[in-house]
Amino acid sequence: MKASRLPQYRIQDRRFKLLAFFMPLAMALFMFLPFLVYDYGLFLYYGDFNVQQIPFYQMIHDSILGGNIGWSHTTDLGANIIGSYTFYNLGSPFFWLTLLFPSEAVPYMMAPLLMLKMSLASLGAYLYLRRYVRNKHYAVIGGILYAFSGFSIYNIFFNHFHEAILVFPFLLAAIDEYMETNRRGIVALAVFCSCLFNYYFFVGQVVFVVIYWFLRVITGGFKVNLRVFVRLAVEVVIGFAATAVLLVPTVLAVTQNPRVSNAPAGWDALLYSPVQRYMHIFTSMFFLPDIPARPNFTPDSGSKWASISLYLPLFGMTGTIAFLQSKKYTSWIKKLIVLLLVFAFVPILNSAFQMFNAVYYARWFYMLTLIMVLATVKALDSTQINWKRSLIWSTVITLAVAVGIGFMPYTERDSDTKQDVTKYGLMEYPDRFWAYVAISLICLAILFVILQIWKKDRNKFIKVCYACVCVVSVASSLYLLTLGKAHSYNTHSYIIPHVINKQDEINLPDTDVARSDFYECMDNVPMFYQIPTIQAFHSIVPGSVMEFYPKLGVTRDVGSRPDTTVYGLRSFLSVHWLFDYVEDSNSFEDSDGKMKMPGYEYYGRMNGYSVYENKYYIPMGFTFDEYISETNFDKIAQSKRHLALLKAMVLSDEQIVKYSDIIGKALTDGESFRYTGAEYFGDCKERQSLTCTSFEYTNSGFNATADLTAEKSDKLMFFSVPFEKGWSATVNGESVDVEKVSVGFMAVRVKAGQVNEIEFTYKTPGLQLGLIISGAAVLAFAVYMLLGRGKWEKKPTRRSFVVK
Secondary structure: OOOOOOOHHHHHHHHHHHHHHHHHHHHHHHHHHHHHHOOOOOOOOOOOOHHHHHHHHHHHEEEEEEEOEEEOOOOOEEEEEHHHHHHHHHHHHHHHHHHOHHHHHHHHHHHHHHHHHHHHHHHHHHHEEEHHHHHHHHHHHHHHHHHOOHHHHHHHOOHHHHHHHHHHHHHHHHHHHHHHHHHHHHHHHHHHHHHOOOOOHHHHHHHHHHHHHHHHHHOOOOOOOOHHHHHHHHHHHHHHHHHHHHHHHHHHOOOOOOHOOOOOHHHOOOOOOHHHHHHHHHHHHOOOOOOOOOOOOOOOOOOOOOOOOOOOOOOHHHHHHHHHHHHOOOOOHHHHHHHHHHHHOHHHHHHHHHHHOOOOOOOOOOHHHHHHHHHHHHHHOOOOOHHHHHHHHHHHHHHHHHHHHHOOOOEOOOOOOOOEEEEOOOOOOOHHHHHHHHHHHHHHHHHHHHHHHHOOOHHHHHHHHHHHHHHHHHHHHHHHHHHHHOOOOOOHHHHHHHHHOOOOHHOOOOOOOEEEEEEEOOOHHHHOOOOOOOOOOOOOOOOOHHHHHHHHOOOOOOOOOOHHHHHHHHHHOEEEEEEEEOOOOOOOOOOOOOOOOEEEEEEEOOOEEEEEEEEEOOOOOEEEEEEEHHHHHHHHOHHHHHHHHHOOOEEEEHHHHHHHOOOHHHHHHHHOOOHHHHHHHHHHHHHHOEEEEEEEEEOOEEEEEEOOOOOOOOOEEEEEOOOOOOEEEEEEOOEEOOEEEEEEEEEEEEEEOOOOEEEEEOOOOOOHHHHHHHHHHHHHHHHHHHHHHOOOOOOOOOOOOOOO
């Protein structure tokens, strides 16, 4: 018998797939290699990447392997793991790959995982683009442009954004495949992956796909009947429902955050303020992106972390302009690009990609980037494109921006002479600005040269284009990463020797249960050491935490960073130790030996930190002899509330009635409290007088022992663990009510005259319901696929969509 052979087009397609995957993989290796060599195998960038992505990966990796998927006591004051980390890593298959490796290996895996993500993004873009070009090499080039786009490189800072960048072209390819071949299951799988990888970006992808699908139907690209539409809807619902195991608990957690309910209104819905944002969006199409938190072209655009970039390596906007100017193509692609640009420039339309939240982000621009890549490769694949005209447009715009921003005069008041001084140039970093201008002009010059080859020899042009795209992509990415790394904490003197995998260097008696304070240190250092703390740079925490800090006048937006003025919080929150890195310019101890907060003593030196002990530390689990109502607590000046919390338990009116037999004396006039240093020390000692004799965190919550054998009255035992509905408790094996007290924390009734064994158990709200929905969706998918057996429409030979 003769061996069966694959059709020739299948063999060629496989080769292009391999090229689309392995070429960007090699490019990404070259891009990261210098940083890996410099930092001994680690990729350490700056900002969020260092202080969120790495510790979040390692901490949750260790938590899951340790058997805990419920509650993290090392995230802020405590947090729901699924609710807090689905956005960052729990939905990512790349995170789950790390579970195959030991904890110490996780920080070293960040760069390899990014390389894998970028190569898969390229492959996904190729699978989408190949339908629209005759020469599949252009689809491969398009995949590289997408994987190394300005948006992609900018968002290395936000490592978890790359899951969305990766999955999106697969989602569009799945929709095209279904509409062309009626292939069952592919849309359901794509929707499942898209929503699972990152629910926040899925919202934007839904908006985009609705626009995309209806535009394709209206322009005649997709042929639809009732059966096709119903099957498509069924697959979308099944794919979405299958993610419920993570999505339901996450939605219940995220909706507690006040940041999600802030819709644009009034003029802010129609026009951006500040107006520099319009220029930021426009210039992002022609120049490399500003690095996060360091806007350069438009320093006051209010877009430090907005992910604004539409730049394509080498081509910039030239290919898109060439396609848009072509009279031959009056296709849906043109309409879609114009429509998406309108969305980008109108605030309320832009906010549609993030459920109409007023906080400005452009984190959907990767979708517009892919369509711009499509326009570029369509232009390359055409024989009737006027590249000269588009090059002229790109060059003129580039020079106009360079001259306009680079030489624009303005007056500034001189602080020394008190006179107005005329200065030139609106950019924040002139050296970077002119480097960006030079890079754009050099790319335009290269493009001009290689397009001469495009006119004469297409095969030679493809080879040259590959080389130029690869070199420019890697070189420009290296430049951007180097700029970002320049803003990092020193990796060789601090992060590597004192932070990464240095948990064992922190050796103090009770850091596993008592909270620690890090004075003016790098964000999230305690997460690297995996010890409880009061500081956290984390956007998604329990609603009770978001409620608590503002009550005390402490800002709580994307992080918990209480300063030293609220020193009473430390004892209230059971902070025992304070760490002060000795090599930075901030010192907890003044030159005359005075501490920034009262009640601390120097303990010793450890792992590069000066360690101070809070002598008025109150162990976890303590009682009050007095109470104050929520109404009266609100009457206390915000600046004094951190001290008032140590005087009395804050209770609701219902709780006051419910526990009237045990809560002691009512304090009705908070303004009469005394807040001297002696009073603070006295309040702490009173709270220390009756605390739990033991306390330990468990995989299901925490346990404590309270000895009340000498007490004549029951007590409310207070724990500074954030309240959530998933908590339940038992005392000596009997269920008790968990009360939300003192502006967001928990207390339970314990009995006098005996030793009380207290057990708190946390069950993630919505997890059981999510499991049921996901299980039902999987079953429905299996039935759906079985019903289609033998009824598949014959798959046609793959073809390109001809844009007429």
